[in-house]
Each structure stands twice: as structure tokens, then as C-alpha cells.
Amino acid sequence: MRKRSASIAIARDARTKGLQRRWRVGERVIEGGIFLASLLAIVVLLGIVAVLLRQGLPIFAHTPPWEFLFGTKWYPVSEPPTFGTTTFFVATIWVPVVATVIAVPIGVACAAYLAEVAPSSVRESVKPVIELLAGIPSVVIGFIGLLLLSPLVQSMFNLNTGLSGLAAGIMLSLMSLPIIVSVSEDALRAIPDEFRQAAYALGATRWEVVRHVSIPAALSGISAAIMLGVGRAIGETMTVLMIAGGALAVPVSPTQPMMPMTAAIASGIGNAVRGGPQYQALFAIGLLLFLITLAVNLIADRVLERQKRKFVR
Amino acid sequence: MYTRVVKKVLLALTATALLAVAISVTGCNGNENGDDLSFDITGSNTVQPLSVVWAEEFMAANSGASISVSGPGSGVGIAALIDSTTEIAQSSRSIRQSEIDAANARGVDPNEIMVARDALAFVVHPSNSITELTFAQLSAIYTNEITNWSELGGPDLPIVVASRDTNSGTHVFVKETVVQMRGLPTEDTSLEYGPGVLFLPSTSAGISEVAGNPGAIFYAGLAYVTEAVQAVAVSQTGDDPYVLPTVETATDGTYRVWRPLFYYTNGQPTGTVKTFIEYCLSAAGQAKVLDVGYVPAG
Numbered sequence: 001m002r003k004r005s006a007s008i009a010i011a012r013d014a015r016t017k018g019l020q021r022r023w024r025v026g027e028r029v030i031e032g033g034i035f036l037a038s039l040l041a042i043v044v045l046l047g048i049v050a051v052l053l054r055q056g057l058p059i060f061a062h063t064p065p066w067e068f069l070f071g072t073k074w075y076p077v078s079e080p081p082t083f084g085t086t087t088f089f090v091a092t093i094w095v096p097v098v099a100t101v102i103a104v105p106i107g108v109a110c111a112a113y114l115a116e117v118a119p120s121s122v123r124e125s126v127k128p129v130i131e132l133l134a135g136i137p138s139v140v141i142g143f144i145g146l147l148l149l150s151p152l153v154q155s156m157f158n159l160n161t162g163l164s165g166l167a168a169g170i171m172l173s174l175m176s177l178p179i180i181v182s183v184s185e186d187a188l189r190a191i192p193d194e195f196r197q198a199a200y201a202l203g204a205t206r207w208e209v210v211r212h213v214s215i216p217a218a219l220s221g222i223s224a225a226i227m228l229g230v231g232r233a234i235g236e237t238m239t240v241l242m243i244a245g246g247a248l249a250v251p252v253s254p255t256q257p258m259m260p261m262t263a264a265i266a267s268g269i270g271n272a273v274r275g276g277p278q279y280q281a282l283f284a285i286g287l288l289l290f291l292i293t294l295a296v297n298l299i300a301d302r303v304l305e306r307q308k309r310k311f312v313r
Numbered sequence: 314m315y316t317r318v319v320k321k322v323l324l325a326l327t328a329t330a331l332l333a334v335a336i337s338v339t340g341c342n343g344n345e346n347g348d349d350l351s352f353d354i355t356g357s358n359t360v361q362p363l364s365v366v367w368a369e370e371f372m373a374a375n376s377g378a379s380i381s382v383s384g385p386g387s388g389v390g391i392a393a394l395i396d397s398t399t400e401i402a403q404s405s406r407s408i409r410q411s412e413i414d415a416a417n418a419r420g421v422d423p424n425e426i427m428v429a430r431d432a433l434a435f436v437v438h439p440s441n442s443i444t445e446l447t448f449a450q451l452s453a454i455y456t457n458e459i460t461n462w463s464e465l466g467g468p469d470l471p472i473v474v475a476s477r478d479t480n481s482g483t484h485v486f487v488k489e490t491v492v493q494m495r496g497l498p499t500e501d502t503s504l505e506y507g508p509g510v511l512f513l514p515s516t517s518a519g520i521s522e523v524a525g526n527p528g529a530i531f532y533a534g535l536a537y538v539t540e541a542v543q544a545v546a547v548s549q550t551g552d553d554p555y556v557l558p559t560v561e562t563a564t565d566g567t568y569r570v571w572r573p574l575f576y577y578t579n580g581q582p583t584g585t586v587k588t589f590i591e592y593c594l595s596a597a598g599q600a601k602v603l604d605v606g607y608v609p610a611g
Contacts, residue, residue, distance in 0.1 A: 072508075075505050075506075076479055077479050077484070077485055077488075078505060079502075087508075146518065146521065147521075150525075151525050154526070160471045160473050160526075160528060161473045161511065161522065161526055161528075161529065162525075162526075163511060163513075163522065241514050242514060242518065245511050246478060246511050246512035246513055246514070247508065247509055247510060247511050247512070248506075248508045248509075248510070248512070249508035249509050250508075257509075257511050259512065263514075266514070267478035267479065267480055267512060267514055268478065268479045268480060269480075270480035272479075278479075
């Protein structure tokens with residue numbers, strides 16, 4: 001009897017040991033898998049950079065960098081071709097600026113309402129609806145812009161054509177709005193309730209709490225939300241291709257038709273000869289676009305860090 | 314557990330490898346057997362939709378026939394014909410002398426067959442009083458030299474000039490034929506689309522712009538000309554008659570803004586390729602040309 005129970009105990013012990021070993025093996029496999037997955041992200045990123053450099057840099061043998069960056073003439077299919085990208089660069093500034101100017105006040109106000117004012121039943125039904133907006137394909141947004149917004153913009157601002165940076169910016173603001181609302185709202189809700197309660201205890205009104213306590217406290221999250229929205233606007237292609245107008249003059253006002261960098265790549269790559277100058281120039285534009293988004297992200301990072309440090313103090 | 318996972322992975326890998334081998338074997342069969350019933354068409358992206366329709370109709374009528382159509386570009390198609398990797402090269406431009414020489418050097422004798430025409434209409438808003446334009450005027454519009462319809466005797470409206478983007482072969486065709494006025498006394502190859510021209514990603518986008526904008530002008534294949542827009546009669550120099558683009562004027566050649574669409578074969582076509590091209594040029598085949606948006610070869 002005692003012998004049996006001992007053997008059972010030994011068997012159980014062995015089993016748990018085996019289990020532990022298996023656990024360790026499984027753990028290691030999972031760890032390795034996760035490590036590989038994170039490595040893959042970096043490898044893919046480096047690969048993209050390498051491809052952009054490899055395909056894009058040779059253009060500078062054809063067109064010197066300053067001419068490429070500051071030239072205003074883009075005639076890729078002429079003999080000889082000229083590649084000046086200033087006009088795309090300026091358009092890439094205009095469209096996200098319009099989108100941000102529209103989306104940020106509305107988005108932050110909406111987030112503040114949802115997080116601070118709205119009863120939870122309203123919040124729980126409104127937030128998913130706003131997030132649904134993010135799921136609309138950009139080609140559909142472009143189509144709506146083409147059919148509804150561009151005639152409206154044309155008559156409202158008395159323009160020659162409604163296809164303009166302004167129309168594209170307005171449509172893009174619709175696309176970055178859900179990101180801004182959703183991320184800002186999360187940031188506002190993450191603030192400890194003691195902050196608000198302390199402010200109310202001091203006799204602050206609801207507006208004063210939102211304006212002087214909640215929004216400043218959540219500013220890091222809100223700026224992250226804005227940067228995400230800006231990134232979305234810079235990288236968006238289909239909508240700007242369809243409604244920004246696609247003119248090659250350097251736009252001095254957002255009401256002019258323009259062609260941002262993403263649209264320039266999309267509208268040229270289909271017919272570009274592989275490895276030819278136009279192909280290389282389009283990749284170089286891609287490289288430039290990559291650098292711009294990188295800069296936006298780095299700035300966002302800096303702002304976040306500074307904000308966090310201020311907050312800690 | 315470990316071994317089971319390894320086994321599963323191995324099994325999956327073997328299955329994939331077998332599948333890949335099977336697919337490649339069957340894939341090769343079709344090409345290598347080279348039975349008379351299957352052939353390739355490759356080349357121009359412009360001709361491709363037409364070739365696809367013809368190929369579908371032909372395959373439906375001739376069971377066993379197998380035609381694969383691809384549209385990487387006219388130059389690629391002609392190169393494939395020179396390399397004898399395709400039976401038919403489709404092209405929206407005529408073959409160059411250098412290409413003929415290269416083909417002859419390899420024992421290939423390019424045989425040109427015009428299968429259809431691509432006629433382009435210049436369209437304006439129906440309310441526009443301008444109904445006829447010369448090549449020189451169109452060129453001035455597209456280079457932004459003329460920016461208001463009143464300069465042409467029309468309403469006092471700024472001209473919104475729309476074009477296809479460089480993805481489209483039509484972009485280059487219009488630039489050479491109309492903007493640079495190729496072959497006319499006024500030809501000037503230094504002329505380019507002006508900086509104010511809107512480069513649009515699709516023909517339908519241009520048509521909808523013209524339909525909604527009293528000051529807009531655009532060019533499009535005949536099939537896209539609807540009641541929402543108004544086609545302009547065009548004259549090359551102003552001395553020759555102004556001709557409205559219609560199927561008839563494009564077919565008899567009096568309307569001048571069109572380009573031929575070609576098939577190139579190695580020598581006279583034989584066998585199934587011959588039957589196919591005969592079908593394309595037949596009344597039934599040419600009727601399909603109109604459906605796709607082009608004009609019969611005539």
C-alpha cells in the first residue's frame with residue numbers, strides 16, 4: 001500500500017516534471033516565435049528602405065538632387081524627361097494641413113464630449129458609429145467627394161473647378177476624424193478621476209474642468225492622436241488621386257487643383273518602364289514621402305516625451 | 314508535442330510542394346504541347362480589353378481553343394513577337410524600323426493587321442457655345458496659352474483643362490498629335506501640357522468633371538461621349554472642314570484624331586490564329602469593337 005502510493009507519487013512527480021519540461025520547451029518556442037515576429041517587422045522595414053534607396057537613388061545620376069527637389073517641371077514621358085517634385089511636395093503639405101485644421105477641433109471636441117459630458121449610454125452607441133467611419137474604403141470616400149463635395153466646393157468658393165486640395169482635405173478630415181476621436185477619447189478617459197474630483201471640489205465648472213484639467217492632462221495622448229491623423233492624411237492615396245485635381249502648377253492656395261506625392265506615384269507607376277528614369281523618379285518620391293512620415297513620427301515622439309516629463313513634474 | 318508539430322509542418326510542406334509540382338506540370342503541359350488550339354496575345358494595354366472580349370467569344374464558339382491575353386505594353390508585346398514567345402503582339406502604335414530589323418535578324422517577319430481604331434473626342438459642357446476648334450486652338454488650350462473661352466469667341470469663363478495622367482497611353486498620343494501638332498506645318502515638339510492641366514486617373518472622372526463644369530474640356534474615347542457632354546468638331550488647320558467625331562467619320566478617316574490598333578503576327582497567320590483573326594475582322598467581331606468603345610477598322 002505504502003509502496004504503491006510512493007510509486008504513484010513518483011509517477012506524479014515525473015509527470016509534472018515532464019510537464020514542466022514541456023512547458024519550458026513550449027515557452028521557448030513561443031518566445032522564439034515572438035522574437036522572430038518582432039525581428040520580421042524590423043527586417044521588412046529595412047527591406048523597404050533598401051528597395052526605395054536601390055530603385056530611387058539612381059535618378060540622381062539623371063537629375064541632380066537640387067533639381068529633383070526644387071524643380072517645378074514634371075514631364076516624365078517627354079524627350080528628354082524632366083523630374084522636378086516641388087509641386088508634389090507643396091501639395092503634400094497643403095492637403096494634410098486642410099484636413100488637420102478641420103479634423104482637430106471637431107475631433108478633440110467630440111472626444112471631450114464623449115469622455116467628459118455624454119452619459120455612458122450615448123458614449124457606447126456613438127463611439128462605435130464614429131469608429132465605423134474609419135472602415136469606409138478610401139475609394140468610396142473619393143467617390144463621394146467626386147460626386148457630392150467637389151461641386152459644392154466649386155460653388156461655395158466660386159472656383160473654376162471643385163477638384164482641389166481643399167475638397168481632398170475635407171474628405172481626408174473625415175478619414176482622420178475617427179482616429180483622432182477614438183485615441184483622444186481613450187487618453188481623456190485614462191486620466192485618474194481624482195483630477196476631476198479635485199477640480200470640482202475647488203468649485204470649477206464642467207467647462208473649466210475640461211478646458212483646464214482634462215485636456216491639459218491628456219495632451220500627450222491627444223497630440224499622439226493628431227499625429228496619427230496627420231500621418232493618415234499624408235499617406236492617403238486613392239482619395240487625393242480622385243479629387244485633388246492633379247494639376248502640375250505649384251499650388252499657392254489650397255483651393256487650386258494639385259497633385260500630392262502619393263497621387264503622383266499612383267498616377268505614373270502603371271505605365272513607367274521598369275528601371276527607367278520615370279520608375280526611378282517615382283521611387284525617389286516614395287523615399288521622400290517615407291522621410292516625411294518618419295519626420296512626423298519623430299516629432300510626435302519628441303512632443304510626447306516632453307509632455308510626459310512635464311506631467312511627471 | 315514537439316515531434317507532432319514537426320510532423321504537421323513537414324506534412325504541410327510536402328503537400329504544398331506536391332501541389333506546386335502538380336500545378337507547374339499541368340501549366341507546362343498547356344504551353345509545351347503547343348497544340349494548334351492554344352496561343353498567346355500580349356502587348357498594348359489599350360488593345361487588351363478588345364482582345365479579351367474577342368478571345369472570350371472565340372473560345373465560347375470553339376471548344377478546345379485556349380487564348381491567353383496580357384497587356385504589359387505595346388513595346389513588350391512586339392519584343393515578345395521578336396523573341397517568338399507570343400503568336401500575336403497587340404499594339405497601339407505601328408512597329409518601328411529598328412524592331413523590324415531586329416525581327417528579321419531572328420527570322421521573324423512581322424505582319425501588320427489593323428483590327429480597330431481608337432478615336433478620341435474632345436468634349437465640353439453642353440452649355441458651351443464653342444462647337445468647333447482647330448488643332449492649333451486645342452494645342453493652345455492644352456498648353457495653358459489660352460485660359461478663357463472668350464479668347465476663342467465663347468463665354469467669359471476660365472477654361473478648366475482636363476487630361477488623362479501618364480499611366481494612359483492616350484496621354485502621350487494626344488500630346489504628340491494635338492498638343493505638338495505632329496505632321497502639321499505648325500508642328501512644335503517642344504510643346505508640353507501646361508502646368509494648369511488637371512491630370513485625372515480615369516476617363517470617367519474627366520467626363521463627370523466636364524458634365525458638371527461649364528468651363529471644362531476633356532478628351533475621351535468615342536464610347537464615353539454621352540448626352541451629358543458635347544463633342545467638339547475638329548479641324549486640323551482651319552482650312553480643312555470641321556468634323557464631328559462619330560463612328561462614321563472616324564471609320565472613313567475624315568475625323569483626324571484617331572489611331573490604329575494593330576495585331577502583329579509572324580508572317581501570314583495560319584491555323585487557329587488565322588481563324589481567330591478572321592473572326593476579329595468579321596462583321597460579328599467588328600460589332601464587338603463598338604461595344605468595347607473603339608471604332609471598327611473599316
